Amino acid sequence: MPPAAVMKAADVSSSDALFIVPFARDDSFVGREDTIAKISERKAAASIHTRVALVGLGGVGKSQIAIEYAYRIQTAEPHVLVVWIHASNPTRFRQGYRDLADKLLLPGREDAKTDVLQLVHAWLSDKRNGPWLMILDNVDDDGVFFGDDQDSTGTGAVQADHGRPLESSLPQATHGTVLITSRNNVAATNLVGGHGDVVQVEPMGEDEALAVTTAPHQGAIWRLQLSRRQGACPCARAYASCH
Numbered sequence: 001m002p003p004a005a006v007m008k009a010a011d012v013s014s015s016d017a018l019f020i021v022p023f024a025r026d027d028s029f030v031g032r033e034d035t036i037a038k039i040s041e042r043k044a045a046a047s048i049h050t051r052v053a054l055v056g057l058g059g060v061g062k063s064q065i066a067i068e069y070a071y072r073i074q075t076a077e078p079h080v081l082v083v084w085i086h087a088s089n090p091t092r093f094r095q096g097y098r099d100l101a102d103k104l105l106l107p108g109r110e111d112a113k114t115d116v117l118q119l120v121h122a123w124l125s126d127k128r129n130g131p132w133l134m135i136l137d138n139v140d141d142d143g144v145f146f147g148d149d150q151d152s153t154g155t156g157a158v159q160a161d162h163g164r165p166l167e168s169s170l171p172q173a174t175h176g177t178v179l180i181t182s183r184n185n186v187a188a189t190n191l192v193g194g195h196g197d198v199v200q201v202e203p204m205g206e207d208e209a210l211a212v213t214t215a216p217h218q219g220a221i222w223r224l225q226l227s228r229r230q231g232a233c234p235c236a237r238a239y240a241s242c243h
Contacts, residue, residue, distance in 0.1 A: 017081040017130060018103055023063075025071045031204060032065050038199050039069055039179065049172040049195050053139075053180035053188035056201030062181040065201065066135050069179065073133055081132040087145075087180075088138040090166060097169065117169040125171040134170075135179045142187035145170075167191065 035054070042052050054062040070082050085096030097120045101109040106123055108114045123129055139145070145167040170178060172195065182188040188198050 016078045017132075019070075019074050019082045020100070020103060021067065021070050021082060021084045021135075023067050023084075026064060026067065029064065029068050032061065032068070035065055035199060035201060036069055036072070042197050042199075043177055046196065048174055049176060049178075051178040051180065051192045051196035053182055053192050053196070053198045054201050055182050055185050055188045055198050057203070058183050060201050060203055062201050063137055066137065066179055066181050070133065070135060077131070079130060081130060082135070083132070084135045084137060086138060087136040088140060090144055093136075093144065093166060093169075117166075121169050121171055124176060125173050127173065127175050131175045131177075132173075133177045133179065135181070136191075137181050139180050139182040139187055139191055140184045142184060142190055144187075145191055 039052050039054075043050050054065060056062055066084075070084065073080055073082055083096075083100055085100075086092040087096070094117065098109075098116050101116050101120050104120075104123060106119055109116055109119060124132055124134075146165055170191075178191075178195075180188055180191055182191075185198065192198055
């Protein structure tokens with residue numbers, strides 16, 4: 001899926017809120033309506049802060065579902081702030097918060113003494129700033145938010161300033177939703193906690209897989225990706241190999 005700089009102006013007071021998703025929408029996205037419906041149902045049914053995790057094997061389509069959901073929210077609810085944060089390690093998570101602080105033009109963000117994680121947390125926690133959707137992609141390591149593993153820089157810095165675990169940087173606001181993608185059921189379950197549910201993303205069924213490969217606007221790249229998905233149904237893999 002081709003990357004794209006997709007973002008709106010940082011005027012969160014306007015009718016269209018900030019939208020930061022580092023991927024273009026896949027116009028050939030088909031299927032997965034049951035999974036998207038489950039996300040929407042859990043969000044609609046919750047009267048408190050909501051977290052939903054999409055869990056499944058690598059390459060099964062979790063991130064693609066999250067991307068599609070983000071764009072549907074942008075269309076249906078343009079007043080909702082949407083932000084995509086890579087969460088495979090603490091360094092990338094922190095950078096995501098720093099980038100969000102910059103896009104929001106939060107006062108004090110450039111001060112070396114400022115705890116940017118807490119700064120963003122406080123802004124998102126304030127209901128006056130409006131509803132938001134945060135997508136945490138690739139939460140595969142339980143240690144990123146709760147443990148004591150080393151991050152990608154080898155510093156072992158998995159905790160925010162003042163010794164707080166990174167999970168504490170995620171607001172538990174009634175006007176906010178966190179959507180998680182993960183290959184690790186334990187990591188996803190722990191991060192969701194008592195705020196939502198885990199949705200298992202299974203390999204495409206035969207009907208969905210064939211819909212992908214036979215879509216009139218579908219190119220060779222999609223078929224190649226499908227053929228590489230070890231979990232896709234044999235029929236779809238056979239079809240992809242012939243086109």
